[in-house]
Amino acid sequence: EDQVTQSPEALRLQEGESSSLNCSYTVSGLRGLFWYRQDPGKGPEFLFTLYSAGEEKEKERLKATLTKKESFLHITAPKPEDSATYLCAVQATNAGKSTFGDGTTLTVKP
Amino acid sequence: NAGVTQTPKFQVLKTGQSMTLQCAQDMNHNSMYWYRQDPGMGLRLIYYSASEGTTDKGEVPNGYNVSRLNKREFSLRLESAAPSQTSVYFCASSVVWVNNEQFFGPGTRLTVL
Numbered sequence: 001e002d003q004v005t006q007s008p009e010a011l012r013l014q015e016g017e018s019s020s021l022n023c024s025y026t027v028s029g030l031r032g033l034f035w036y037r038q039d040p041g042k043g044p045e046f047l048f049t050l051y052s053a054g055e056e057k058e059k060e061r062l063k064a065t066l067t068k069k070e071s072f073l074h075i076t077a078p079k080p081e082d083s084a085t086y087l088c089a090v091q092a093t094n095a096g097k098s099t100f101g102d103g104t105t106l107t108v109k110p
Numbered sequence: 111n112a113g114v115t116q117t118p119k120f121q122v123l124k125t126g127q128s129m130t131l132q133c134a135q136d137m138n139h140n141s142m143y144w145y146r147q148d149p150g151m152g153l154r155l156i157y158y159s160a161s162e163g164t165t166d167k168g169e170v171p172n173g174y175n176v177s178r179l180n181k182r183e184f185s186l187r188l189e190s191a192a193p194s195q196t197s198v199y200f201c202a203s204s205v206v207w208v209n210n211e212q213f214f215g216p217g218t219r220l221t222v223l
Binding site: 004006031032034036041042043044045046049087089091096097098099100101102103 | 114141143145150151152153154155158160166168200202207208209210211212213214215216217
């Protein structure tokens with residue numbers, strides 16, 4: 001059974017204080033790992049897809065990386081508007097669905 | 111493009127009542143999904159439709175039924191609502207099932223008394 005564990009559950013940062021969110025996964029064969037951002041009261045918004053170990057993707061202050069067992073979402077010099085819950089999901093090979101983690105809630109204080 | 115739309119936004123039901131949640135997408139996506147999200151938890155898949163004409167169970171299908179009405183629309187039905195079904199329900203779609211980059215609707219907040 002596919003499993004996704006995200007840590008920490010919650011992270012509080014000062015504006016400008018860089019950090020990383022972790023997503024550990026167990027899957028029979030990885031087709032893709034996905035990162036989403038979810039603002040309170042809204043649906044998740046797609047950020048990145050990573051397909052193979054060593055792959056990296058960047059978008060503004062966010063950079064996602066992938067190894068064979070985990071993914072990291074690095075946040076560089078965060079701003080208050082980066083405050084949200086970040087969800088990680090994995091899709092197994094030949095699976096038509098993804099398994100989501102419980103998310104990390106990030107709060108960035110000015 | 112409206113993306114993924116869901117109706118209603120809010121709903122209160124009494125135990126035993128039935129209702130249908132509606133979802134539509136205008137992105138010409140082939141695959142559609144229904145999730146529930148409970149406080150402090152991630153998304154749990156209820157049902158999905160990899161392509162028009164097919165539906166499959168997800169992690170938590172009990173108490174729900176779905177209909178893929180056409181390529182655009184995917185509805186979720188609660189036949190006899192229970193308090194345990196109080197949750198926020200999200201519909202999502204993706205271009206094809208082999209690439210699960212999903213686009214989500216705004217959600218339906220359902221309370222069952």
